[in-house]
Amino acid sequence: xxxxxxxxxxxxxTMEAVVKEMxxxxxxxxxxxxxxxEMGRFPRDGMERSRKEVADLISAKPEEIIFTSxxxxxxxxxxxxxxxxxxxxxxxxISKICHxxxxxxATALKTSGHDLEFLPIDKFGMIDVERSSGIIDxxxxxxxxxxxxxxxxxxxPVREISRISKDAGALLHIDLTMSAFxxxxxxxDVDVDLATISSPDLMGPKGMGALYVRNGTRITSLxxxxxxxRGLRSGSENVPGMVGMGAAARIAKERMEETSQGLIxxxxxxxxxxxxxxxxxxxxxxxxxxxxxxxxxxEFVEGESMLxxxxxxGVSIATGSACAQKTLEASKTLLxxxxxxxxxxxxxxxxxxxxxxxxxVNHVTGIMAEIVDELRSxxxxxxxx
Amino acid sequence: MVRLEYSKKVLEHFKxxxxxxxxxxxxxxxxxxxxxxxxxxxxxLKIKDDMIEDIKFRTFGCxxxxxxxxxxxxxxKGKTLKEAEDLTWDDVVExxxxxxxxxxxxxxxxxxxxxxxxxxxxxxxxxxxxxxxPNEEDDHDQGEExxxxxxxx
Ligand code: FES
Numbered sequence: 001x002x003x004x005x006x007x008x009x010x011x012x013x014t015m016e017a018v019v020k021e022m023x024x025x026x027x028x029x030x031x032x033x034x035x036x037x038e039m040g041r042f043p044r045d046g047m048e049r050s051r052k053e054v055a056d057l058i059s060a061k062p063e064e065i066i067f068t069s070x071x072x073x074x075x076x077x078x079x080x081x082x083x084x085x086x087x088x089x090x091x092x093x094i095s096k097i098c099h100x101x102x103x104x105x106a107t108a109l110k111t112s113g114h115d116l117e118f119l120p121i122d123k124f125g126m127i128d129v130e131r132s133s134g135i136i137d138x139x140x141x142x143x144x145x146x147x148x149x150x151x152x153x154x155x156x157p158v159r160e161i162s163r164i165s166k167d168a169g170a171l172l173h174i175d176l177t178m179s180a181f182x183x184x185x186x187x188x189d190v191d192v193d194l195a196t197i198s199s200p201d202l203m204g205p206k207g208m209g210a211l212y213v214r215n216g217t218r219i220t221s222l223x224x225x226x227x228x229x230r231g232l233r234s235g236s237e238n239v240p241g242m243v244g245m246g247a248a249a250r251i252a253k254e255r256m257e258e259t260s261q262g263l264i265x266x267x268x269x270x271x272x273x274x275x276x277x278x279x280x281x282x283x284x285x286x287x288x289x290x291x292x293x294x295x296x297x298x299e300f301v302e303g304e305s306m307l308x309x310x311x312x313x314g315v316s317i318a319t320g321s322a323c324a325q326k327t328l329e330a331s332k333t334l335l336x337x338x339x340x341x342x343x344x345x346x347x348x349x350x351x352x353x354x355x356x357x358x359x360x361v362n363h364v365t366g367i368m369a370e371i372v373d374e375l376r377s378x379x380x381x382x383x384x385x
Numbered sequence: 386m387v388r389l390e391y392s393k394k395v396l397e398h399f400k401x402x403x404x405x406x407x408x409x410x411x412x413x414x415x416x417x418x419x420x421x422x423x424x425x426x427x428x429x430l431k432i433k434d435d436m437i438e439d440i441k442f443r444t445f446g447c448x449x450x451x452x453x454x455x456x457x458x459x460x461x462k463g464k465t466l467k468e469a470e471d472l473t474w475d476d477v478v479e480x481x482x483x484x485x486x487x488x489x490x491x492x493x494x495x496x497x498x499x500x501x502x503x504x505x506x507x508x509x510x511x512x513x514x515x516x517x518x519p520n521e522e523d524d525h526d527q528g529e530e531x532x533x534x535x536x537x538x
Contacts, residue, residue, distance in 0.1 A: 302424065304447040308399065322422040323447035326487070330422075342445075345424075378405050378451065380416065380427035380443035 001314040004360040008292055009150055009178060009351035010318055014244065015203045021247040022205065025240040033237050034228070043239040050246025054210050057202075057249040058176070058195065059186045066211045066229045067242050071177045071198035072101040074211035077222055077232065078173040078194040079105045079142060083114065085218040086141035089170070093140055095119040095127055096336035097149040097156075099175060103332075106144070118336075119145070119161075124285040125154040125337045133164045140170040147179040151320060151333045151349060152284030153293025155183070162191045171217070177201050181252040182260050182291045193217045197249075199241070203353075204248025208241040259354050263291035266352050266361050270294045273365025274350075277372050283334065283347055295320075297339070297347040300382040301375040306348055309371045315364055320347040342381070391448060392482040398452035403459050406441040413509070415502025417494055417519065424450055424491070428458070428498045432506060435466045442498075449488035453495040456480045461499065470503060470517065472496060 025046055031039030033047050052062045068074045079092065079102070092114050094106050106116050120131040127145060136143055143165045148155045158174060165172040173194040176185055181202045187195065194217065199208035213219055213232070225234025252259070267289075271282055274296045283295040298306065303321025310317055320331030322345060330344035339347070350364070376382045391399070411429035418425050424446030431439035440462050442454045457477050461469045474492045478484050484492060497519040504517040 300445065302446050302450075305399070305451060308396075308448045312400065321447070323424065323450075323491075328422045328487070328490075345422075345445075378402065378443050379445040380425050381445045 002363055003314045003316075004356075004363050005316045006350040006352060006356065006360070006364060007316045007318050008353040009349065011206075012200060012203050012353050013355065014200070014205050015248060015251060017251065018204055018244045018247045022240045022244040025243050029239070033239060034226070043237075046243045047237055047239050050242040050249075053246035053250040054197065055212075057180065057197070057253050058212060059188050060212050061215065063230070064187075064212055064215055066213055066232045067237070067245070068209045068211055068233055069207055069238075070209040071099070071175070071196050071201070072209075073222075074196040074198075074209045075099070075101050075144075075173075075175065076105050077211050077219070078196060078213075079109065079144060080222060081219040081232070082142055082171055082194070082217070083109065083112075084220055086171075089139055089141035091115045091117055091137075091140045093117050093119055093136055093143045093170070095121055095145055097121055097125050097127070097151070097154070097333045098144065098146055099150050099177065102144050102146075102175060114141070119143075121336050123338050124288075125149045125152040125283070125333060126285060126288065127156050127161060129157050129160040129164070132161065136161075136164050136168045136170060138168055140165070140168055142171040142173060144173040144175065146175040146177070147185060148183065148290045148293075149284065149333060150178045151331060152295045152337070153178075153290035153351075154285040155179075155288045155290065158190050158192075166191055178290060178293075180249075182256070182263060184256055187212060187214070194219075199245035199248060202245065202248040202252045205241050205244035208238065208245045210245065255354075260291045262354065263352050266356055266358065267291060267294050269358065270350060270352070270361045270365065271296070273361065274368055276365075277369050280372070283337070283339070292352040294350040294352075295347060296350070297334075297343050298372050299343065299346055300379045301346045301372055303346060303348055305375050306346075306371055309375070310364075310367070313367050313371075315367070318349045318351070320349065321345045390485050391452075391488075392484075394456075394480070394482040395449060395452040395484065398455040398481065399448040402451055402455040404441050404455065404462065405443065407443060408439060408441050413502045413506035415498045415500070415505060417498045417501055422446070422490075424494070426450065426454055426494055426498045428454070428502045430502050430506065432466065437461050437464055437466070437469055446494075447488070447491060449484055450491040450494060452481060453477050453484070453492040454498070457495045457499060466503065466506075469499060472499065 029042040033044035055062045120128040171193045175196045177198040195212040197210045200206045221232045223234045271294045279299040303319030304324040322330040334344040408429040412432040413430045416427045426444045440458045474496045500517045507514040
C-alpha cells in the first residue's frame with residue numbers, strides 16, 4: 001500500500017545530512033563545552049557555529065539565540081521569564097489561533113495575578129489589526145502571536161501588530177514554529193523582542209529549540225543551575241542537538257525559496273482537488289497562507305472518521321474535530337473564525353513537507369472523494385439539507 | 386489529538402457497518418444528539434408483534450459512534466421490544482470488545498437513540514413510557530472560560 005504522510009505540522013523527519021553532522025558530536029566530540037581543556041573546545045566550537053547558523057536564519061546576532069529543549073520551553077521562557085519585569089503592566093495578550101502551549105502558559109499565568117485577553121481574529125483566521133489597536137495598551141505586558149496559524153496556516157500581520165505593540169510599550173513574542181522552514185522572517189525588518197524557533201519543524205532533531213531574545217530585553221531564567229546559555233538555560237548543553245538544529249537552520253535558509261515554491265505548487269493542487277468535492281471549503285486565507293498548509297472542511301461528515309478511513313488507506317493527516325481531541329472540544333481556532341461546531345467537526349488539516357510529491361497529492365485527492373461519499377451515505381444530516 | 390486504541394471489532398464495524406440507512410415506512414424513529422461532542426444519530430425501526438423486525442441507522446460522528454450504532458442494530462435485530470428495552474451500553478461495549486474510555490459517551494448515545502425510538506413507538510400507541518425517555522441536554526458547552534493549567538510559582 002502506498003503510504004502518504006501529510007501531517008508535517010505534527011512531526012517531520014530529521015534530514016539525513018543533519019544526522020550526519022550530529023554524529024561526531026556524540027561519539028568523538030563528546031566533551032563538555034564548559035571545559036577549558038581541548039576536549040571541551042571542539043564541542044564549544046560546534047555549539048557556537050550552530051548558534052550563528054540559527055541566528056542567520058532570522059538575521060539575528062548569535063548572542064541573541066538561547067538554545068532550549070523545544071518550542072514549548074521557548075514559549076514558557078518568553079512569557080514567564082519577562083513577566084517579573086512587567087511591573088504594573090498586568091495584561092497578557094494572545095490569540096485563539098495560537099498554539100496550545102502559548103495558551104496554556106498564558107492561562108497558567110492568570111493564577112499569579114495577570115489578566116489574559118485575546119486579540120480579535122477574522123473569518124480567515126487572521127488577527128484583526130484595526131480592532132487590536134484599541135486593546136493593546138499601556139497596561140499590556142506582552143503580546144504573543146504566531147507568524148502563521150499552526151492549524152489553518154493563515155499568515156499574520158506581524159508588522160502591524162509589532163507597530164501597535166511597540167507604540168504601547170509592550171513586549172512582542174512571535175512564534176515562528178510552523179513558518180521558519182518555509183517563510184523567511186527577519187528580525188531587522190520586524191521589530192520583535194522574542195521569537196520561538198523549533199528544531200524538528202526545521203527537519204532538525206527533536207527535543208531542541210531556540211528562543212531569540214533581542215539584545216536589551218529584560219528576562220530571567222526558569223531553571224537554576226550552572227548558568228549556561230547566558231544564565232537563561234542552565235544545564236549541560238545538548239551539543240549534538242544544537243549542531244543538528246544549526247545544520248537544519250542553515251539548510252532551511254539555503255533552500256527556502258525552492259522549498260516554498262515546491263510546497264505552494266503541491267498545496268494549490270491539493271486544495272483544488274479537495275474543494276472539487278461537493279460541499280467542501282477551504283479554511284483559512286486563500287492566498288496569505290503557509291506554503292505547506294491545506295485545511296479543508298467537508299460538510300455532513302466528522303473528522304475522526306475521515307482520518308481513520310484515510311489511515312486505513314495509508315494516508316496520515318490531522319483533524320480539528322472535537323471527537324479526536326482529548327478534551328472533546330472542537331478546535332478553538334476554527335470556532336474563533338466563526339465556524340459552526342458541525343463545520344469544525346468535518347475539518348481536516350493536510351500539511352506537506354519537502355519530501356512530498358505530486359503523486360502523493362493525487363493519491364489523496366483521489367481517495368478523499370470516495371471516503372467523503374461513503375461517510376455521507378451514513379450521515380443523518382446529509383440529504384436532509 | 387487522542388491516541389486511538391480501538392479494538393479490532395470496533396474497526397471492523399467501522400469499516401463494514403451493518404444496517405446503514407433509513408427505513409422508509411418505519412414504525413418508530415429515534416434521533417438523538419450527543420451533548421458531549423455535538424454529534425448526531427438516527428435509528429429507524431420496523432416493529433411487528435412486539436418484535437424488532439428491521440432496524441437501520443445513520444450516524445454523523447466518530448468511528449466509535451458509527452461502530453457502536455452498527456453493533457447495537459446487530460444485537461437488537463430480531464429481538465423482542467422487552468429485550469431491546471433492557472439493553473445497556475455494557476452489552477454494546479462488550480460486543481465491541483471494549484472502547485477507549487474517552488469514547489464511551491458515543492455508546493451511551495447509541496443506547497439513548499434506541500430508547501428514544503422505543504419511547505416514540507409506545508407513544509404512537511398511546512402509551513407514555515417516561516422510563517424510556519432520554520433526558521436531553523443538548524448544549525455542548527463551548528464556554529469562553531479558560532481552564533487553569535497548573536499553578537505557577
Ligand atoms: S461521536 Fe464524537 S467522540 Fe464519538
